[in-house]
Amino acid sequence: MSAVAEGLGALADPTxxxxxxxxxxxxxxxxxFPGITATMSVALASAFTLTMDPIPGLAVLLTIYVAANFGxxxxxxxxxTPGTPASISTTFDGYPMAKQGKAGIALTTSAFSAxxxxxxxxxxxxxxxxxLSRMALNFGPAEMFALVVFGLTxxxxxxxxxxxxxxxxxxxxxxxxxxxxxxxxxxxxxxxxVLELSDGLPFIAVIIGLFGIADVFDQxxxxxxxxxxxIKNLGRWMPNRSERRRMRKPALIGTGIxxxxxxxxxxxxxxxxxxxxxxxxxxSKTPEEYGRxxxxxxxxxxxxxxxxxxxxxxxxLALGVPGDSVMAVVIGSLVIWGFNPGPGLFAxxxxxxxTIAGIMALATVLTLVLSLLRMRGVSKLLELPPHYLWTVVIxxxxxxxxxxxxxxxxxxxxxxxxxxxxFMRRLGFPAAPVVLGLxxxxxxxxxxxxxxxxxxxxxxxxxxxxxxxxxxxVASVTLPPALxxxxxxxxxxxxxxx
Amino acid sequence: MHRISNTPIRALAVSxxxxxxxxxxxxxxxxxxxxxxxxxxxxxxxxxxxxxxxDLAARxxxxxxxxxxxxxxxxxxxxxxxxxxxxxxxxGQDADGYTLGYLPVETVMLGHQGYDIDPSDYEPLGQIVxxxxxxxxxxxSEYETLEDLLAAxxxxxxxxxxxxxxxxxxxxxxxxxxxxxxxxxxxxxxxxAPAVTAAVGGQVDAVVAGVSETATAAEDDxxxxxxxxxxxxxxxxxDVPTAExxxxxxxxxxxxxxxxxEGLPDDVREALVDAISSAADSEEFVETIExxxxxxxxxxxxxxxxxxxxxxxxxxxxxxx
Numbered sequence: 001m002s003a004v005a006e007g008l009g010a011l012a013d014p015t016x017x018x019x020x021x022x023x024x025x026x027x028x029x030x031x032x033f034p035g036i037t038a039t040m041s042v043a044l045a046s047a048f049t050l051t052m053d054p055i056p057g058l059a060v061l062l063t064i065y066v067a068a069n070f071g072x073x074x075x076x077x078x079x080x081t082p083g084t085p086a087s088i089s090t091t092f093d094g095y096p097m098a099k100q101g102k103a104g105i106a107l108t109t110s111a112f113s114a115x116x117x118x119x120x121x122x123x124x125x126x127x128x129x130x131x132l133s134r135m136a137l138n139f140g141p142a143e144m145f146a147l148v149v150f151g152l153t154x155x156x157x158x159x160x161x162x163x164x165x166x167x168x169x170x171x172x173x174x175x176x177x178x179x180x181x182x183x184x185x186x187x188x189x190x191x192x193x194v195l196e197l198s199d200g201l202p203f204i205a206v207i208i209g210l211f212g213i214a215d216v217f218d219q220x221x222x223x224x225x226x227x228x229x230x231i232k233n234l235g236r237w238m239p240n241r242s243e244r245r246r247m248r249k250p251a252l253i254g255t256g257i258x259x260x261x262x263x264x265x266x267x268x269x270x271x272x273x274x275x276x277x278x279x280x281x282x283x284s285k286t287p288e289e290y291g292r293x294x295x296x297x298x299x300x301x302x303x304x305x306x307x308x309x310x311x312x313x314x315x316x317l318a319l320g321v322p323g324d325s326v327m328a329v330v331i332g333s334l335v336i337w338g339f340n341p342g343p344g345l346f347a348x349x350x351x352x353x354x355t356i357a358g359i360m361a362l363a364t365v366l367t368l369v370l371s372l373l374r375m376r377g378v379s380k381l382l383e384l385p386p387h388y389l390w391t392v393v394i395x396x397x398x399x400x401x402x403x404x405x406x407x408x409x410x411x412x413x414x415x416x417x418x419x420x421x422x423f424m425r426r427l428g429f430p431a432a433p434v435v436l437g438l439x440x441x442x443x444x445x446x447x448x449x450x451x452x453x454x455x456x457x458x459x460x461x462x463x464x465x466x467x468x469x470x471x472x473x474v475a476s477v478t479l480p481p482a483l484x485x486x487x488x489x490x491x492x493x494x495x496x497x498x
Numbered sequence: 499m500h501r502i503s504n505t506p507i508r509a510l511a512v513s514x515x516x517x518x519x520x521x522x523x524x525x526x527x528x529x530x531x532x533x534x535x536x537x538x539x540x541x542x543x544x545x546x547x548x549x550x551x552x553d554l555a556a557r558x559x560x561x562x563x564x565x566x567x568x569x570x571x572x573x574x575x576x577x578x579x580x581x582x583x584x585x586x587x588x589x590g591q592d593a594d595g596y597t598l599g600y601l602p603v604e605t606v607m608l609g610h611q612g613y614d615i616d617p618s619d620y621e622p623l624g625q626i627v628x629x630x631x632x633x634x635x636x637x638x639s640e641y642e643t644l645e646d647l648l649a650a651x652x653x654x655x656x657x658x659x660x661x662x663x664x665x666x667x668x669x670x671x672x673x674x675x676x677x678x679x680x681x682x683x684x685x686x687x688x689x690x691a692p693a694v695t696a697a698v699g700g701q702v703d704a705v706v707a708g709v710s711e712t713a714t715a716a717e718d719d720x721x722x723x724x725x726x727x728x729x730x731x732x733x734x735x736x737d738v739p740t741a742e743x744x745x746x747x748x749x750x751x752x753x754x755x756x757x758x759x760e761g762l763p764d765d766v767r768e769a770l771v772d773a774i775s776s777a778a779d780s781e782e783f784v785e786t787i788e789x790x791x792x793x794x795x796x797x798x799x800x801x802x803x804x805x806x807x808x809x810x811x812x813x814x815x816x817x818x819x
Contacts, residue, residue: 043549140702181580184686186663335710335789450686
């Protein structure tokens with residue numbers, strides 16, 4: 001227990017507390033800016049924190065990490081623009097809620113869910129870091145491939161009312177994911193000689209285009225037709241008792257899924273959010289509300305994507321291997337500060353683990369308070385006349401997208417994605433499956449090819465984890481319609497009897 | 499984030515003006531270019547993301563270089579295409595000394611892998627880091643020495659993880675195959691860390707990665723490093739023998755230099771070379787690089803130029819097979 005006292009004691013230093021405050025403000029600011037990711041801001045900050053002592057330095061980096069993931073939700077809810085892939089699921093229900101005049105509740109619900117998820121994830125960091133990291137080590141290319149295939153079945157969930165159009169959109173996303181150099185041979189594919197495309201389509205630019213820009217384009221067109229509905233009414237701020245009750249189950253589902261996904265190397269908040277949203281929809285009593293402004297859906301997605309933070313840190317510390325791209329930066333700093341991330345760290349410096357958990361917990365509380373205070377100010381943005389708001393959104397998207405890689409090509413991709421997104425929207429194709437196909441297609445292909453390279457088909461067929469995921473994937477697509485048919489035919493059988 | 503410090507620039511301008519007045523009579527060469535450089539902000543293009551090893555080396559050096567040159571220097575990350583995006587951008591900038599770049603080993607590799615990158619478009623001003631390759635196996639692997647591993651790889655294919663297609667570690671695996679006549683099968687991952695994880699988890703038979711990438715896992719007994727593919731042992735793992743000590747003549751690894759677009763004016767070049775050399779010798783730079791597990795070096799442009807050309811020729815022949 002002395003390690004706990006010692007670790008948390010390190011937080012009593014006013015410098016550390018100041019660093020947490022600075023990190024929270026910086027993180028929320030960058031989070032609210034579409035395109036600027038937590039990875040980027042942590043990477044930039046790490047150049048400065050390297051010259052600091054480790055604990056204050058970690059306080060800045062980890063707080064930015066937590067706060068940026070919070071701030072992310074605001075543009076997703078208000079203007080349908082996910083700041084990063086982790087808040088894609090936030091747009092599913094958050095934006096519809098805002099359109100229905102419930103932006104206030106959406107923002108508060110999102111903030112509380114995010115905080116709940118973060119705390120759930122921190123419990124994993126404190127109590128289950130070592131066993132969970134062992135599990136993560138078993139995830140090689142074959143297992144990752146199977147997991148990603150399972151993830152792709154989520155397309156069914158996020159397709160909305162028309163499954164065929166959803167599948168078509170997902171297929172389009174998969175095709176887009178093949179742009180760039182072949183992951184194994186390095187051969188160029190569909191890059192049309194554009195150097196910037198050799199790493200594949202920049203997916204942040206695609207996401208911002210498909211969601212935010214497409215929405216602005218759409219509004220501009222409908223506005224001229226005189227039917228625009230600007231979000232004026234923010235409604236209540238605090239969810240009422242029945243809404244709070246409905247948040248419980250999805251929050252638990254989300255936190256559980258986020259905790260597991262977060263521990264896997266290379267899988268992060270985007271996969272967790274979408275998986276949890278779909279799972280929660282399946283288990284819900286009111287699945288038809290999902291995607292149309294459901295408090296449950298918003299809670300499930302946001303708690304899951306934030307629950308990945310703690311396990312991601314624990315994988316990083318326990319394996320010495322980054323749990324996500326932000327952690328890749330943090331690990332670099334840790335090594336330079338003289339820490340040695342890996343299983344040994346928990347034995348040799350348990351106090352550091354508690355300090356880290358403590359920093360993240362404080363950061364969560366502070367960010368929650370700041371978000372609740374700040375929201376009214378931010379949402380003033382919506383009181384702008386629509387044409388000003390559109391300008392603000394487009395400028396933010398342009399600047400944010402350019403800043404990711406200092407690349408004009410990214411900006412062009414974003415604008416093209418905006419136009420494509422507009423057409424899809426007009427023709428009734430959902431955007432989320434495209435993003436899912438784009439992100440997961442790349443992972444699926446690279447991991448499948450790696451697995452085949454390592455051990456051929458048997459590499460996949462002899463892995464129990466991979467097989468289990470593949471079976472679940474097939475079942476989740478085929479079982480629900482089969483059951484429905486079975487139920488229907490039973491009912492028909494029964495009718496003549498009764 | 500803007501590190502614009504007006505006072506030193508102004509001070510420099512004043513002193514430069516004074517210097518000009520003094521040298522003006524004695525030396526006609528003292529025209530504005532020499533005495534004034536640098537009179538504005540300098541940009542250093544890093545062809546990889548912020549936060550990586552190359553970025554760290556560049557940013558740490560830049561911190562010292564700002565003092566040496568008494569100028570503001572901005573680091574600009576232009577990542578993508580295995581580094582080709584940033585390098586391509588650098589090649590297109592004016593050769594006036596105000597745009598420099600971090601030149602990784604990929605500068606001499608990409609041109610042989612189908613990217614439109616020509617090493618002669620750049621003028622190296624000094625090498626600052628070296629990252630020897632290591633080959634490591636999972637801690638519970640049956641292979642105890644490099645010889646064990648290579649002997650087994652003569653008869654059957656062994657999977658060897660690396661950080662990506664065409665990466666220096668991929669090339670290092672091929673170099674081992676060439677030297678030992680083995681069938682090490684390079685499996686490209688998406689970065690160095692996932693490659694090392696795959697070896698720690700026993701997903702692959704071995705991994706080839708930089709010293710800094712395998713050192714941490716080796717210290718925790720998750721990996722066994724069989725050899726350092728360098729002329730000398732690495733400080734971070736002094737008990738690991740080199741490949742040469744074990745009878746295999748393979749020396750390959752990553753490196754990083756500071757360079758500029760080809761065609762710098764001589765005086766600007768001289769000022770930069772001196773400043774880079776002093777910065778690379780500074781305690782701050784050496785300590786940061788060494789604590790990250792890599793090796794800080796300070797190789798002047800003349801010596802480095804021949805190495806640069808040798809490396810270019812080496813990768814040309816390695817990739818033509």
